[in-house]
Amino acid sequence: MAGFCGSFKKTMPYRILEVDYYAQAGAKELADCLNESYRYIIVDYGEITGQGFADCARCDLKVIVGSLSEWQAEAFLEIMRKDEKRDKSWKYAAAFGSEETRKEIEKKYRISVRRIPYTKDAFAITHADMVFLKELLGD
Amino acid sequence: MDARQFRKEALILKCIRHPGIPVVYDLEEDADFCYLIEEFLEGDSLYALVSDMGHFSKAMTVRYGIQICRLVNILHSAKPTPILYLDLQPRNLLVCGDIIKLVDFDHAIHLDEAEYLTKSYGTVGCAAPEQYTGEDLNERTDIYAIGAVLYYMLTGTYPGKSPVYPRALIDRKLAKVIHTCLNEDPKERYESADRLGKELECIQEQMEKNKEGVLGKDPGSSLTVAVAGAFPGAGATHIAIGFAVYLWQQGFSVLYEEKNRSNAVRQMADCMDSIMGRYGIYRIHGLPMLPFYGDAVKLEPHPYPVVVQDCGTSLKAFSRGTADGHLLVCGSKPWQWQRARDAVQFLGNPPGMAVIYNQFCGRLTVRLPGPARETECFLMPDSPNPFVHTKAAKRVYDEVLSSLTGRRTGGILRIFSGRTEGFFAGKD
Incomplete structure (x- = not known):
């Protein structure tokens, strides 16, 4: 992504549209970021696993993103079935899947699963994206 | 409301297609409830807007009044039977963008049902006298309500039995129109909303004749004005908001655009929900x-023809943009003069630039430094709330607009244009 977006710096971070990106960051980079004056630090844990959960749980806001398509929903449901005590700082969002599946999961697990607006370009924020993100951050 | 009444409202709405009337998509019922599925409308009610602002300007009132007359005329012209709305009041009129929309049709009836009405409807303050006395209702009942809404927009209060027409708020022509609408005898009111609308259009035309210039006769013509401050705290945001509010009250479709990183708009939005x-x-x-x-943010282009851009203290953005006019906000205190001179010098006098000396106090500042030779300047006294103008602030904005439209009216403000006036020091 750094190369494609025109940044050829060998040291981190590289900057795209006024956002600093740290690739393959670990605990040290996170500690450095916390010492900087960033208002928001977004940590992409990728596919969540045991240790990932524990690290994620330290964040102020935790968002689990999944897909509710019939051939992918099982992974999402597995996470739901784990006996983890999750408070309101855990949010759930899905880009794909039917409305029926989404509502069933909401009802069964008594959570809110937000619908992520479809977007062609992750770097372009549309009105729908802003409404979605405002709700996600605002609760 | 019973189910029959509810279905009647849905049927009335389904017959009418007009931008000012919400689209009805469907009507559903279950064992307990009836559901009317209609177009989602985003906007504030006239009631909420007037509560916020105190009252509207004459230009805004006339503009919205014309739209209301057209809406009511659509109802009164409905085929096969005219529809009487019977509950026209500021809470039922939404301002969506710049369009008035009429909502809540639960008291509307067909004209041929009027004589069979057993209950009285209407909102106190806007309901015609015949709605209290049980006499016959017709189109002129709604005309009365339009008059009450016009009065409300201009004064922030309902007319009551003996309305007073304060000269400061309502001129003679408009007072006469409203007075005709509010006549206790329905036969003395305008015979139709269309006729009333035409009277308001005449008043609007007259107002436009007094506003020729850059903006022409049509307040929909475009204009961009950039505002910047000579230093942080000079009051650029305050003046930019104040000028935008002023233009809006004059009837222009105007947008305040934040072109700086102060985050002021979002903070205000959070505060006001x-x-x-x-x-x-x-x-x-x-x-x-x-x-x-x-x-990164990609939004639909907005439709506003008039834009006031708040450039903060970025004099580069201020001078390099494509604005039609530029307002530089400077401090008026003696310890702020040097920064005013520096800013004007840096800018090299772009075309159409004017300087506003903000928070001017005659006792403290008995003279001001001469700005660049051909720059106009205006003295803005302290004005605590940019959303609600003092009389003095309004006079300054009148002069600023006249300056932008090429029609200066003179008055109490001094305009400096390269020569020494008694009030201004010519010496730098």
Whole structure:
């Protein structure tokens, strides 16, 4: 992504549209970021696993993103079935899947699963994206 | 409301297609409830806007009044039977963008049902006398309500039995129109909403004749004005908001655009619980305001022809943009003069630039430094709230607009244009 977006710096971070990106960051980079004056630090844990959960749980806001398509929903449901005590700082969002599946999961697990607006370009924020993100951050 | 009444409302709405009337998509019922599925409308009620602002300007009132007359005329012209609305009041009129929409049709009836009405409807303050006495209702009942709404927009109060027409708020022509609408005898009122609308259009035309210039006769012509401050705290945002509010009250379709990173609009929006609209715009005290968004944000282009851009203290953005006019806000205190001179010198006098000396106090500042030779300047006294103008602030904005439109009216303000006036020091 750094190369494609025109940044050829060998040291981190590289900057795209006024956002600093740290690739393959670990605990040290996170500690450095916390010492900087960033208002928001977004940590992409990728596919969540045991240790990932524990690290994620330290964040102020935790968002689990999944897909509710019939051939992918099982992974999402597995996470739901784990006996983890999750408070309101855990949010759930899905880009794909039917409305029926989404509502069933909401009802069964008594959570809110937000619908992520479809977007062609992750770097372009549309009105729908802003409404979605405002709700996600605002609760 | 019973189910029959509910179905009647749905049927009435389904017959009418007009931008000012919400679209009805469907009607559903279950064992317990009836559901009317209609178009989602984003906007503030006239009631909420007037509550925020105190009252509207004459230009705004006439503009919205014309739209209301057209809406009511559509109802009164419905085929096969005219529809009487019977509950026209500021809470049932939404301002969506710049369009008035009429909502809540639960008291509307067909004209041929009027004589069989067993209950009285209407809102106290806007309901015609015959709605209290049980006499026959017809189109002129709604005409009365239009008059009450016009009065409300202009004064912030309902007319009552003996309305008073304060000269400061309502001129003679408009007072006569409203008075005709509010006549206790229905036969003395305008015979139709169309006729009333035409009277208001005449008043609007007369007002436009007094506003020729850059903006022409049509307040929909475009204009962009950039505002910047000579230093942080000079009051650029305050003046930019104040000027945008002033233009809005004069009847222009205007947008305040934040072109700096102060985040002021979002902070105000949070404070007022304002919701972001379709173009990323917030309405704060009725004024459309577009916050600064970064390059990543892609929104639909907004439809506002008149834009006041708040450039903060970025004099580069101020001078390099494509604005039609430029307002530089400087401090008026002696310890701020040097920064005013520096800013004017840096800018090299772009075309159409004027200087506003902010928070001017005659006792403290008995003279001002001469600005660049051909720059106009205006003295803005302290004005605590940019959303509600003092008389003095309004006079300054009158002069600023006249300056932008090429029609200066003179008056109490001194205009400096390269020569020494008694009030201004010519010496730098």
